Amino acid sequence: MIGYLLLAILALSVLSYFFGRRRAIAAVGGHEQELHSRPTYHGAFVAAWVGIPAFLLVIVWLLLQGSLIDRLLFWSLPPGATQGLDYGQISLLLSEIRSVAAGNVFGEPNLVVQEAAERYQRWQSIARYAMVASVFSVALLGLLIASSRIAPAFRARHGTERVMTGLMIACSLIAILTTLGIVLSLLFEALRFFQHVSPLEFFFGLNWEPQIPIREGQVTAGGAFGAVPVFAGTLLISAIAMAVAIPIGLYSAIYLTEYAHPKLRAWVKPLLELLAGIPTVVYGFFAVLTVAPALRNFGEIIGMPIAPNSALAAGAVMGIMIIPFVSSLSDDAIAAVPRAMRDGSYAMGATKGETITKVLLPAALPGIMGGVLLAVSRAIGETMIVVMAAGIIASLTANPFEPVTTVTVQIVTLLIGDVEFDNPKTLAAFALGLVLFVVTLVLNIAALRIVRKYREQYE
Structure with missing residues (x-):
């Protein structure tokens, strides 16, 4: 569904481009030389206002939807189903509910899991339809705002260039933040490792046998x-x-x-x-x-x-x-x-x-x-x-x-x-x-x- 939604956003952006271009030409009665910016920039400005906010909404929605539904799912469970469970066991329970909802059933799940899986499917469906409605609403709102600004004196080229500059800055920030996230994740986990193993042993030791017991009763080397x-x-x-x-x-x-x-x-x-x-x-x-x-x-x-x-x-x-x-x-x-x-x-x-x-x-x-x-x-x-x-x-x-x-x-x-x-x-x-x-x-x-x-x- 997400792929079709992204294709729909792309199609709306393309149609908005031609709509903005034709509206700019119609605003001057076909005399393009009377426009401050070429009709192409007017079309690009309208397409940016339609496509970019809708695409960002899809990204934010996908990032938040899973955690919000999981939280609602946890709150909807009976108190007895989660009493005495730690974080890992709760995660396993939620994973089992999601698997049952997806049709991956191994064995016979209990009644609480089946009911929770039905609620999960229902909330997923509601979330999908709400996302589609929200995306098209944002795209329509962007179309109305952008098209209302089209006029002979409107500086569409400057607006389009500002949008492109913002996109390039956003892409640069994504690259920088991704690299920073990789470094910090490696550094954080490596520091946890050095809390168990001395850095001197790691960097200067001559024996590498990282087989240690990870379960009770497992027979392995000392590590x-x-x-x-x-x-x-x-x-x-x-x-x-x-x-x-x-x-x-x-x-x-x-x-x-x-x-x-x-x-x-x-x-x-x-x-x-x-x-x-x-x-x-x-x-x-x-x-x-x-x-x-x-x-x-x-x-x-x-x-x-x-x-x-x-x-x-x-x-x-x-x-x-x-x-x-x-x-x-x-x-x-x-x-x-x-x-x-x-x-x-x-x-x-x-x-x-x-x-x-x-x-x-x-x-x-x-x-x-x-x-x-x-x-x-x-x-x-x-x-x-x-x-x-x-x-x-x-x-x-x-x-x-x-x-x-x-x-x-x-x-x-x-x-x-x-x-x-x-x-x-x-x-x-x-x-x-x-x-x-x-x-x-x-x-x-x-x-x-x-x-x-x-x-x-x-x-």
């Missing part, structure tokens, strides 16, 4: 949260990936800009960039089904044991995935070097190779380093490939033929299953996520610093 093996495994796989991506990406960029025929470049560069569009789960399957068995068979031939979930297999496939990040940005940076610098180098007697190494690469260094650091950030934060191809057990080793684990693998592992968010095992995922966020932020800041330091202006 160890030394994250150094996890960080080391992440760095090892990322280093292997960069060892694959940087040479191939940089050399391919040099070849495409300096040696390849323009027609060949027009074909090869999009094909390279296509690697970035392949889903990471496909790379994961490729690593598990092709690369890992091939490496293991090769190790058997040369007499060197290679684990099926070795760091080399995951890192190599990840390196293939991030080649476009290096090649595309390096290609653009080298191509952006002014032609005069190339001609000046050739005029001084330099060879093509000397021109590339002594002139083009230093001049394009900011763009190349930006692409490399972007690829490093992508490698550190990659999830699906390492989840499918890397190990789960944290081992502190520098041998690329042995299995290691990464931060993203551990985050996925810790958050899978029926666990509560109040024990160190689950909260450790947020601590790892916070470290991953900080590392990525530091790499981005370093990329900006390098670009600013080595950037040169050419005429």
Whole structure:
């Protein structure tokens, strides 16, 4: 229903645009030059007054409707049904009522739950119809207000520009607040984790076994949260990936800009960039089904044991995935070097190779380093490939033929299953996520610093 309502709002906005435009032209008898603003701005002004308030009302309504109905549902329950229940048990009861109302019935619910589910369905239906009526009322009110202001002297362009400025500010605030919310949520949960586990143990401990009992009677290890093996495994796989991506990406960029025929470049560069569009789960399957068995068979031939979930297999496939990040940005940076610098180098007697190494690469260094650091950030934060191809057990080793684990693998592992968010095992995922966020932020800041330091202006 929400999708149809949004489509209706869009249709009303489009119709309001044409209505406002025709009304503006009719206000001056068809002489558009007598209008202060073009008819297009009048139509856009009316469409904004119709569509934006209605859309905002839908968003606010959806944000508040669920909590309000849940509160009404809780108040409507008999006192005996909620007596002695804590917050978690009340949440489970409300979830059961919502499931029964949706038709997902497992077993035979009691009479209180069935009656509450019927009330919930009735209130949901009333809320939907009320939302539709309210949205169309707001849209009609916006149409009346906006159309009443249309006149030859009305500054519709200024009004439209103010609306667009407000929208851009709102979008910027949403992006900022979203980032802030992510940081605060990670920080809050990480602080809860450090209340159970010492930061010294987490950042400098050498044993990672986060298996602690989460239910009474469960037999597990005592729990160890030394994250150094996890960080080391992440760095090892990322280093292997960069060892694959940087040479191939940089050399391919040099070849495409300096040696390849323009027609060949027009074909090869999009094909390279296509690697970035392949889903990471496909790379994961490729690593598990092709690369890992091939490496293991090769190790058997040369007499060197290679684990099926070795760091080399995951890192190599990840390196293939991030080649476009290096090649595309390096290609653009080298191509952006002014032609005069190339001609000046050739005029001084330099060879093509000397021109590339002594002139083009230093001049394009900011763009190349930006692409490399972007690829490093992508490698550190990659999830699906390492989840499918890397190990789960944290081992502190520098041998690329042995299995290691990464931060993203551990985050996925810790958050899978029926666990509560109040024990160190689950909260450790947020601590790892916070470290991953900080590392990525530091790499981005370093990329900006390098670009600013080595950037040169050419005429």
